[in-house]
Amino acid sequence: MIVSVVHQKGGVGKTTTSINLASALVLNNKSVLIVDMDPQGHSTKGLGIKLEDSNLSVKDIMIKEASSLFGQFWGSDVHEVIYKGPRAGLDLIPSNIMLIQALEELYGRCSKNFRESLLSKCLLPVKNFYDYVIIDCPPGLGLLAVNAIKASQFLLVPSIMSRLSIDSIIDLLNLTKRIKGDSFEDYRILMTLVDPRLRSTNEYVLEELSAYSGKVLHTQITRNEAINQAQIVNQDIFAFAPGSRGAEDYAKLSKELLEIWEGYPSAHKTP
Numbered sequence: 001m002i003v004s005v006v007h008q009k010g011g012v013g014k015t016t017t018s019i020n021l022a023s024a025l026v027l028n029n030k031s032v033l034i035v036d037m038d039p040q041g042h043s044t045k046g047l048g049i050k051l052e053d054s055n056l057s058v059k060d061i062m063i064k065e066a067s068s069l070f071g072q073f074w075g076s077d078v079h080e081v082i083y084k085g086p087r088a089g090l091d092l093i094p095s096n097i098m099l100i101q102a103l104e105e106l107y108g109r110c111s112k113n114f115r116e117s118l119l120s121k122c123l124l125p126v127k128n129f130y131d132y133v134i135i136d137c138p139p140g141l142g143l144l145a146v147n148a149i150k151a152s153q154f155l156l157v158p159s160i161m162s163r164l165s166i167d168s169i170i171d172l173l174n175l176t177k178r179i180k181g182d183s184f185e186d187y188r189i190l191m192t193l194v195d196p197r198l199r200s201t202n203e204y205v206l207e208e209l210s211a212y213s214g215k216v217l218h219t220q221i222t223r224n225e226a227i228n229q230a231q232i233v234n235q236d237i238f239a240f241a242p243g244s245r246g247a248e249d250y251a252k253l254s255k256e257l258l259e260i261w262e263g264y265p266s267a268h269k270t271p
Helices: 014-027 042-046 058-062 066-073 075-081 099-109 112-123 143-151 163-180 199-211 225-232 245-262
Strands: 002-005 032-036 090-093 132-136 154-160 187-194 216-222
Touching (some): 002 143, 014 032, 014 090, 014 132, 014 154, 014 187, 014 225, 014 245, 032 042, 058 099, 058 112, 099 112, 099 143, 112 143, 154 163, 163 187, 163 199, 187 199, 187 245, 216 245, 225 245
Parallel strands (some): 002 132, 002 154, 032 090, 032 132, 154 187, 187 216
16 A cells, blocks of 8 residues: 655654654564655655665656656666665665756656656556555645655645644645545544643644544654654664654554554555
């Protein structure tokens, strides 16, 4: 299954969730590929991978036209773009600032329909090698996010406890319906950076989210210093502090999502 971790706002925990959810899935004996679609390369850096400009990255498969893309990257060649992560069973297609070059080229030489579907085509040779492909999306709802949504069968939407973050979900879902159709319902909202002391704010936000009946996950990711420290040393929370509240939260998240995904046949259909 291909899952995008997406929200147009920055600072809501997309990369943190991508890395720690992927690591939790691996600890549940799943094979996972993270696709870093952010030119800032946060997932790449967060997994401790140092990428030089000359190294292959997601940029290299995004800027190939269809005929040359499949000619160059189909079969074993695609694995030249995949890097091994710090855990067995966790791989990465990395990114860096050079991804901006791909955007410029895509707008200059590709039709709208083709450039929005390019990531789907790029992932075709590898998606069946993994139980889950996790796409870490950049902030905003531009071409990179559109490609990720188009390629995905399920969306995970991290959101902080704020009105602005909630309002942004409406824009995201409107875009998703344009891309996936009005009937698309395979998404869940994850509350992140939750401070239990802010009871009134939390209650207000959850009340606002009551319109999304059944779409808000029970699991919440609380503010946790261990998660921040793990990011500083480029480790997932399970490697850095397996007994922390952060590790507990992401373990719960993986189990809740697996209960949804393993019995969710519509999410396993090819997009």
